[in-house]
Amino acid sequence: MLTARFLLAVMHLLALAIGIAAVYARGRALRRTTTAADLPDVFHADNWYGIAxxxxxxxxxxxxxxxxxxxxxxxxxxxxxxxKMGLFLLVLALELLPMITLIRWRMAFKKYNAIPLEKAPLLARLTFAQLPLLLLMVLMAAAMARGF
Ligand code: HEM
Structure with missing residues (x-):
């Protein structure tokens, strides 16, 4: 039966699928970024991470x-x-610099301004560092849902 409870559970798990794929794709795209021409891939993955x-x-x-x-x-x-919420705050803390930097890069990219791409490896590391925390959140969520 399509209850709100069921639909919210589906959305939450869909976000998990999209989010893990997006964070991995953004990390890889950032690691490969050497010129501004590489940035659309980063922005694309970042859009999906934002949606998730x-x-x-x-x-x-x-x-x-x-x-x-x-x-x-x-x-x-x-x-x-x-x-789980503690881990979520840690993920948010790790996301702060990438989020602010990518907003700035998007604006500069639109205006054809120079972008300090030497930050890309650091942003890649901060992105990949979120992955194990997100996976740990899944473990905690499963325990929480079963009332352990
Ligand atoms: C503000 C953020 C979040 C809140 C408030 C939240 C809250 C919840 C709640 C209330 C449930 C239902 C548990 C139950 O059935 O009793 C749930 C399930 C779940 N959450 Fe989250 N969640 C958040 C973010 C996340 C994130 C970021 C992840 C993954 C990295 C995640 C993974 C899961 C999973 C996998 C389940 C299903 C657990 C199961 O039924 O085995 N959640 N969450």
Whole structure:
């Protein structure tokens, strides 16, 4: 049956598929970036990562606090949920510099301005560093969903 609960669960898992693929693609594109001609690939992967993040957070918060799953109290008392949110904050912290830099690069790219591409390897490392944290979040999510 197509309930909101079911649809939100589907969206949350779709975000996982899109997000993991996008973060890997952005990391690889950044690692290969040597000229401005390489940037469209980076921006393309970054667009998908942004879409995944919106779906992740939107569906996740709705599931946790919108009364469609086990209720806010259940999650706020779950160590796995707190751990998962802690990891999410770490991912956000790692994403801060790539996010700000890529917004600047997009604006410069549109205006045909020079772009300091020597930052690309650092952004690639910061992107790849998010992958194990996201995978750990999956582990915590599975434990949290089963009330461990
Ligand atoms: C603000 C961000 C997020 C919130 C509030 C959130 C919240 C939730 C909630 C409430 C559930 C339902 C658990 C249940 O069935 O009782 C869930 C499931 C899940 N979440 Fe998230 N989530 C967030 C981000 C993420 C991210 C970034 C990932 C992956 C890296 C993720 C992976 C999963 C997975 C795999 C499940 C399914 C677990 C299972 O049924 O085995 N979530 N999440």
């Amino acid at each position: 993040a919106l779906i992740w957070v939107g569906s996740g918060l709705w599931r946790a606090f919108g009364g469609v799953e086990k209720g806010s109290d259940h999650y706020l008392e779950s160590h796995w949920f707190i751990g």
